[in-house]
Amino acid sequence: MTRLFAKLRRTALMMVGMPDYDGYVGHMQAHHPGAPVMTRTQFFRERQEARYGGKKGGKCC
């Protein structure tokens, strides 16, 4: 049940282009140990800017 809820939550967040923060931290620890890791807030702002401020249209008609 908790797993289903977690998946729904990730789906909802991904619908607005927000990937999983824990996944990002996991990736940084596994592949770039020692490199600076963004905080949750920095990560949120960075992703928001990447989705809406960039060159992608992102949306359909």
Next chain:
Amino acid sequence: MTRHIPWILMAIAGAVALSVVAVSRGEAVNALWIVVAAVSSFLVAYRYYALYIARAVMRLDPARPTPAIRRADGLDYVATDRVVLFGHHFAAIAGAGPLVGPVLAAQMGYLPGTLWIIVGVVLAGAVQDFMVLFISMRRDGRSLGELIRMEMGQAAGTIALFGAFMIMVIILAVLALIVVKALAESPWGMFTVAATVPLALLMGAYTRWIRPGRIGEVSLIGLVGLLAAIIYGQAIAESPLWGPIFTFTPVQLCWILIGYGAVASVLPVWLLLAPRDYLSTFLKIGAIAALAIGIVIMAPPLKMHAVTQFIDGNGPVWSGGLFPFLFITIACGAVSGFHALIASGTTPKLIASESDAPLIGYGAMLMEAFVAIMALVGASILDPGIYFTMNSPAAVIGADAASASAAVTAMGFPITPELITQTAKDVGEHSIISRAGGAPTLAVAMAEIFSHVIGGPAMKAFWYHFAILFEALFILTAVDAGTRAGRFMLQDLIGLAVPRFKDTSGIGPGLVATGLTVAAWGFFLYQGVTDPLGGVNTLWPVFGISNQMLAAIALMLATAVLFRMKRDRYAWVTMIPAAWLLVCTLSAGLLKLFSADAKVGFLAHAAKFSTAANEGKLLSPAKSMAEMQQIIFNDRVDAALVGIFLLVVLSLLFFTIRTCMAARRVDAPTAREIPASLVPAE
């Protein structure tokens, strides 16, 4: 063999349902037959055709690292669970298009639209999305323009980019026009939509400073605000003080929207665009799910005829015959070129394994087609008299209930003036006459369905404004995001001539490009708003032609790639839909240009007005010579635009044929994929 039995049964169920829909005459057909026919066709197509494309045509290899594996960075490139990714991709492709097109197409009856959506999505739309996703996935998730440049050369890429910009302009104009049509003279609707601006600003501040990153929380706050806005909107609309303040004519609304687009697209994204996108995305998914459940619970009978007399091309909603105009009127939902931009955007960078591609590429498009089917059902469960009253231009049916009822009854769809006034009263509007654009019609249908499930007739007005809000909200998000995207496209294009323009961080070039983009779509919006035939009549076919041409371009790219992969013998999978779209769009484009019928052809219309102007006569709706000149000028601009689209698509056809012939002369594959053997990047 036994594993095929359930699928065979499903295919039989679909065939039975489809024949009930197609053959029944006289007695009312239940809407669920259409739903069953569509769903079983989609599932069978997914099980067999998508699998065939995946295995034989593409030869997907689950062991081959995807961009998300090779270039994993936890940000743009993330191997994502396929169900989660399905949600992401579907939310990105589903918009106003699949809701509006089928509603407009219902003027020919529900049967032609149903058949085109089912056949079109299975053989063309879903194939296009799937192929572009595949091509981009094998090339590090590059965009459509870059893919065309890689596989067909620099010139082809630049022409495609130019075409995509023009299409963006038309899409923005037509979406904004739908909002104008829905909100004009409707203080209740206008108030709720206007309320979303301060609400979004509040949400933006909340996620920026108070509780950063809490998207779920802030969306709930926003939803409560939205519902309050709908509820209080009624009192606002009835108030003698506030009602007139929120009542706007179409021309006023047009300028408000142009101003909004210009300002919103230069604000920081976290302030207005992002929070509004959260609201509109969740509301959109929720409303689509609720509509599906509502249709199943209500099981409404279809009141629209299966086929109306308007297949001959004399319909009041839009002009032109079944072929080719039905196939461009329902664009999104059957096949949408715009999806090629999404399937080569964020999705290919998130896909975890090649074996997920059929579900994401083919499956999500089937889901969009299902949305289109629901919109078609919505338009068809309304009394056809109501449908034609709402969608015929005032120039045809007049502006009051008596004249509308007489004109629509004369078309063969009897309706009393009392029913027209009563329907308007039920949904809390002053008038429902000539509310073209699809959104108000769909909102009446949604109010019908939702109030049947929750609240009864007393809730109709609430649900109507809920539906209008839901459509206006995501259209405004698209206007904002699209203006930004158009700005970058334009900077790329101008940058080819003036390199200084490529600097996307520069304030000067950015403002110039934003201004030009807004001016471009604003021009077509203004033209549509002041068009005597209601604008949708003129703009929607141009939009449909451009969108289907982009689809033809994407399918031609896929064909070229298959030839370059030395899979020529499977290339029919993309060649057949590409050829069909070329036939439809080229003939529709040529008719829009050269048809002698002034209702269809832009040049014939211009000639008619300019002959009259030379004789010093005024033709309705023009009230002065200046307006006559304006109409002639608009017609010529529209004709030039269609001419440009034709040139873009014909030149890409030329590049495709050249690429395919060159590929045939070589013995080895020449497609520029990232080799499978490449070790995952560290």
